[in-house]
Amino acid sequence: MVGFARKFYRYAMVSGLAVLSTGVIAASPAQAQVTAFKQAVAEAASRDDALSAFYRENGFQPVWTVDSPIGVERRSALLRALRDADQHGLPVKRYNFDALYAQLGDADTPRELGLAEVAMSDAFLTYAKDVQSGMFKPSSLDNDIKRKAPVRDRRENLETFLDSDPSAFIKTLPPTTSQYxxxxxxxxxxxxxxxxxxxxxxxxxxxxxxxxxxxxxxxxxxxxxxxxxxxxxxxxxxxxxxxxxxxxxxxxxxxxxxxxxxxxxxxxxxxxxxxRLKSIMVAMERERWLNKERGERHVLVNLTDFTARIIDHDAVTFETRSVVGKNQSDRRSPEFSDVMEHMVINPTWNVPRSIATKEYLPMLKRNPNAVSYLKLVNSRGQVVNRGNVNFSQFTARNFPFDIKQAPGSRNALGLVKFMFPNKYNIYLHDTPAKNLFSREVRAYSHGCIRLHQPFDFAYALLARQVDNPKEYFQTRLKTGRETTVDLIQDIPVHIIYRTAFSDAKGHMNYRRDIxxxxxxxxxxxxxxxxxxxxxxx
The missing domain is CATH 1.10.101.10 (PGBD-like superfamily/PGBD)
Structure with a gap:
């Protein structure tokens, strides 16, 4: 591939016009070479809006096939990255490495160089996206993976690359976390x-x-x-x-x-x-889906590990066992990130409609006095007398009541819940079913995350905003009244799913694909x- 660009640029870099014998000004051979190169670039880039706009704005000038030291550096840096893509669990064949290498070496004409130029840019953008934020759109693989990968702007990636040291920039693309x-x-x-x-x-x-x-x-x-x-x-x-x-x-x-x-x-x-290697490479892809700032302080829930942790400056400062969604189609806990805004002490349980109609309505049809600890509330907020209701007339579509459970030790949410409002109606909470935390596999909930030590979790969260978090919390708990406590600083919550991850000492841990x-x-x-x-x- 040595000197391949010179085949074109020994002519193309010569500018000027030739005067034909007829006196008509025409493009010189060198200018024709340049025109052929630009036309090839425009044609090849037209299939990609980002590439087309990029080359149009830079006047269809070469990025990779420029015959200069920076051109050599760019080509070498990218080709090395593509060749070594397997180190990141990415398939080298996805980037057509062999074909691209051959295309560069065989480019003899301006048109062939123009096509190679765009092929290099296309390979760069594909690789950059893959190693930065993953090969796949997460939700396309499983409906319960609600996570949105932090895909960077394609043109911005290319433009930033041009303004940077090529090798150094490519090293910044993958996640830099200790996990990765x-x-x-x-x-x-x-x-x-x-x-x-x-x-x-x-x-x-x-x-x-x-x-x-x-x-x-x-x-x-x-x-x-x-x-x-x-x-x-x-x-x-x-x-x-x-x-x-x-x-x-x-x-x-x-x-x-x-x-x-x-x-x-x-x-x-x-x-x-x-x-184990499969778990590692899948975890690498998942880590790329979360390749963004996670928060100086954040909550990390690993569904496969049945734990919830508070992370401060990349160190675990609190950890507790958790119970996650049961392995059923409508109960599995989803994966997503959001922001915790407040906690509710002595919460009322507003039964989700799916649970109300699928689980409780059939029970009420059989026996109107079933689950008597739950209240039926109409659209005006009034508690309904069950004796006056004919439940047989209702279906999941027309059931007109909300079902609520008053605060108390028997409340399904326990005595505290931690809210990061989201459209999936998922949050962290206490539970009266303490026996489940002693089990090895803890997948029993309707999707929310139950905490084994919710009070200690609350104290840890409140420690940054009150002098005596335990006293502060217990004082409000003892009233028996539902009380909302806002967090002065919102805390990111990341619900993840990792079957391979390293612990604080750097030792690799493995979990089952629940x-x-x-x-x-x-x-x-x-x-x-x-x-x-x-x-x-």
């Missing part, structure tokens, strides 16, 4: 593991506990060693060290850390590195050419 960096590191490690043949034989047992011995225990020992949870050992008995290793594995995989390798633990231990969303994302990625091979060609 950790995912890239784990991706490389797993690819090396796969190249070496994996983690060895799987554990053939239903359950192993301290004191057990035999071939299955040896297999468990070897697996824990290769997974990095156990130092090299010749032990043939399930000893204390192996129990500690099992507990460490369980903690890193969202399992009950009892030190016993039950069926669930063994199933996770037996997962091949290829499955809603099957990652499987859908991986399928879409594979259809685009993402592969598990270290080199995707």
């Amino acid at each position: 960096v950790g995912l890239m590191k784990e991706k490389k490690r797993l690819e090396h593991v796969i190249d070496l043949g994996g983690w060895g034989p799987t554990v053939q047992a239903k359950k192993l506990k301290p004191g057990d011995s035999g071939k299955a225990v040896v297999a468990l020992r070897n697996r824990l060693i290769t997974l990095g949870y156990l130092e090299r050992s010749a032990a043939i008995t399930f000893d204390t060290e192996m129990q500690k290793a099992v507990q460490a594995f369980q903690l890193a995989n969202g399992l009950e850390a009892d030190g016993v390798a039950g069926s669930g633990t063994i199933a996770e231990i037996n997962r091949p590195p290829q499955e 809603y099957g969303r990652d499987a859908k994302i991986w399928k879409a990625m594979a259809n685009e050419g993402v592969a598990l091979d270290a080199v995707q060609g």
